Structures are given as C-alpha cells and as structure tokens.
Amino acid sequence: MAEPLFKRLALIGIGLIGSSVARIAMERKDIAAEIVVNARTQKTLDRVIELGIAHRVEIDPAKAAQGADCVMLCAPVGAFADIAAAIAPYLAPGCVLTDVGSTKQSVIRDVGPFVPAGVHFVPAHPVAGTEYSGPDSGFTTLFQGRWTLVTPLPDGDETAVERLEELWRRCGAMVERMEPAHHDRVLAIVSHLPHLIAFTICGTADALEDESRQEVLQFAASGFRDFTRIAASDPTMWRDIFLNNREALLEMLARFMEDAQAMSRAVRWGDASYIEGRIELGRKIRRSLIELKQA
C-alpha cells in the first residue's frame, strides 16, 4: 500500500462531499493517517462518530485545523470567510489549505487574505453531487468517473498542488486544472443556472391556483419531475453559490432569458422551423453526452 499522502486531514464541514471524502479516506488509508472532522453542531459530530467516518471530531474549527497538514473546507461557500479567519492563526506551516466549493473566485477573494505565509492555499472543486446533504449522504463512489477541477493561484506551490491532485485521484476523480474565472463561467452554465431554473419552475408551479397545483404533482412524470430532482438540493449551499457566482450566473441567466423569449416569440407567431431547430440542438447535445459517457 502507498504511504498516506497526509499525516492528518481536517475536514471543516461534513455534508455530502466532506463525508464522502471521509468515508474514502477511512477505507483506503493511503490518503491520510488521521481524519479529523469539524461541524457546527455536536449532533452532527455525534453522528459522525456513530458512522465511524472520523478518528476524531472537534466542534471548534481552529482545533480541528491545528496540526493538520491538509485542511479541506467542506462548508457552504458563504461561511468560508468566517472559517478562514477562525482557523488561520492555527494552521501549521507547510499545510495544504483547500476547499470543495462550487465557486472559485469568491473563495479566493474570501479565504486568500487570511492565508498565513508558508501555508499553501489550493482551491479546488469536485464536480460531483446528488440532491442529498448531511453526513449520512456521502458514499465512497461519489467521485468515480467525475472531474475535480483544481484552480491553483498564480504563485501557488507546485508540490502542494500535485499532492492535492493526488488526493483527488485516490478519491476516484479525474483531475483538471482551470483558471478560476473560467471555472466560474463553466459552472454557471452547467450547474448554477440549471439549479436556478429548477428552483424557479417549482415556485411557478406552486403559485398556480390550488387545483392545478395538486395536478402538477399528480402528472409530474411528464417532464416536471426531471426538474425537481435537482430542486431538492440544500438551500444554504445553493443560496451561497448563487450569491458568490453572481456575475457569471447573471450573464448565463440573461442569455437563457433571451433565448427563452425567442422561443416564446416563435410559439406566438407559429415559427415552426425555428422551434424545430432548437429542439434538434437539444437532441444533438444529448447525443454528445451519451458519446462522452456523461449521461
């Protein structure tokens, strides 16, 4: 068996991503010799102990981070600035400080200023998930066949970046480096905008008069259901993502709204060939996904 990459991995937050990493690290043993978990409530930490997915738990993030040679922020991105301020004085020299947030420019903005000299800050984002959250939701195969995007800082330590990339490979992920602003644009269209749309259409349906609303549920199988799966995701996490990828999300939403208005106009004026063309595009993209084994 390979040597553990880290002596002590501290997970700050233990939702779907954190608890999946914890499960994998406890099982594989070549990621970290010791797993320390922090959460905001003792109830969550008690559950972590019951699940057996940590060697040690700490209610104080600073105590969890202290002495760790890898600290991974797995909380909603809106909490990162406060967490960074709390743990920064306790980070060990040479420690790799990383995160799993879905927005990267905001993380660099919020965490960067607190990073002490000698600590290697390597932002990253495992692009994987389900609609479930909390310490019970994780599983060891979550990252298999999925990408982890690493967005190193221009002056980042190459060895630290490579160690983190190796951690993600051992978690089962494929790894790619990306520029933070580009990451945020890509994620805005593939993830953040679809979630925003899914939440919105649920609200639109819910606002219909009572009888129709009931029928939305009854006949959901005809299309609506596909939108509700992602609409079941964690509210705090998604609120934070929307607010922390504002520019890119608003741009993609504006492009989508223009395109939806064009479809609306085509429906109103009976422009059959325009409508068919847009539908053909959807089929083409679906086919490409199937070829790429992403669907």
Place this chain on the structure above:
Amino acid sequence: MAEPLFKRLALIGIGLIGSSVARIAMERKDIAAEIVVNARTQKTLDRVIELGIAHRVEIDPAKAAQGADCVMLCAPVGAFADIAAAIAPYLAPGCVLTDVGSTKQSVIRDVGPFVPAGVHFVPAHPVAGTEYSGPDSGFTTLFQGRWTLVTPLPDGDETAVERLEELWRRCGAMVERMEPAHHDRVLAIVSHLPHLIAFTICGTADALEDESRQEVLQFAASGFRDFTRIAASDPTMWRDIFLNNREALLEMLARFMEDAQAMSRAVRWGDASYIEGRIELGRKIRRSLIELKQA
C-alpha cells in the same frame, strides 16, 4: 380471459405510444381481436412486421381505419387535421375515434369537424413517455402506474367513453376525466414548459464560445444533464405540441419568466432570504412527489 373490447383496433402512427399500445394489445388479446397499423413510410411498416406488433399494416390511413371499431390517432398532433380528413369517409358507424395527443383543445378543433354522425369521438392523452421515439421504442409497461386523461366532449356517448377508459385500464393506466381546457393548462406547466426550457438551455449552452461549449458536455453531471434527457425528445412531436397549446404554454412561460426575473434580481441585490425561500419551495415539491410515488 375477458372478451376483446374491440374487434379491430387501428393505430394511425406507431411511435412510442402507438407501438406500446400495439405490444400490449398483441400480448393481452383482450383489447382487440385484430391490430392494424398505419405509418407514413413503408420502412416503418416493414419494421412493424419484423417486430410482430400488428396483424396487418396499411400505408393508407383510410384503409387502416376502414372497418375498425376503434381508431386511435398516434401521430404528432399537427398531422391530425389531414389524417381526420383522409379517414373520416371510411370510419364505420359506431366506431370509437380517439387519439393520444398531448394537447386536447387543438385536437377537438382539428378533428371534431370531420367526425361523421354515428362515430364516437373521445379525445384522450396517456401521460407517459420517454425521450425515445419510433416503433422500436415502445414497451408493455409504459403506462403502468401512469395516468391517462380522457377529455370527453359534452355530447359524447357515455358507453364509448367507458369502453375507451377500459382499454386504457387494460393497458395498465389509471384513468381520469378532465375538461379539455383544464387539461391543456395542466400539461403546459407539468410537461410543455419543462420541455421548452430544456430545449432552450441546450441552445444557450451551444451558443457559448467553443471552449466553454466543450466543457458543458464534460461537466454536465452537475445539473445540466438532467435537462438534456427530456431535450432528446422527438422534434416534430414537440414542435406540434408547442404550436397547438400556444395560449396555455405562453401563459405558463410568462409566469416562469417573471419568476426567473425575480430570482435574477434577488441574485443581483443579494436578497439571501428570497433565494432561500424559493429553494425551500423546490424541496417541498420534491418531497410531495416522493410521498405521491411520482418520483
């Protein structure tokens, strides 16, 4: 075994729905003693013979309908007026003329005027589907646990309506009656709008600069993928649905666009509690679906 409900069932069009009905009827034998299938091309009819899902095939819809005591229109709704004009003179007295279209007011508008006296026109809509189409796509369990909505005309023959309802129950469906205009509003929000949105966002993604477009496919698992499944549906069928449920679809789309604009505004101005509220709604609706076993 129960007596067959009909002596001869003619299916005009043999896509996902038609070929599922054909498979069930061939297997159960208590729906119709004879199954006749019409399609627009000899190639499709040859395939129907190969698949063994009809007793007889006819390239001329009038010949297929002639002498049948149940004629079911299973083509895209935009073709119904022409089909009705072609078959009307050949329909047998007492015959039940029905359809499976996703829009009901347009079907009544397009088919109704051609229906000869003594023929019982009973519009219906099995609310079931996949993203696949064509005679190979059907399967015998498609309608199980799904609803078929029957939208009888005010002066419709009650016996004919009940025979059709029994046909759908024997296909495995649950049956409910609904007023045509109400049907069209409900389907606009649960099915037509989600499809329009899915097609649109595929177009929005496809219009991005080349590099990002490739990455949309690479990282689709993070939400986008859920939209592409329904975006793979048949272009002609969906073009016809959009154009034939124009008023209800435009209304639901307008409501959705207002709600999306409100989300956009909340993101721009950092209205965290508004965003959280909308996300909570999505979760609530998902939970209701799971309770109703529709998800």
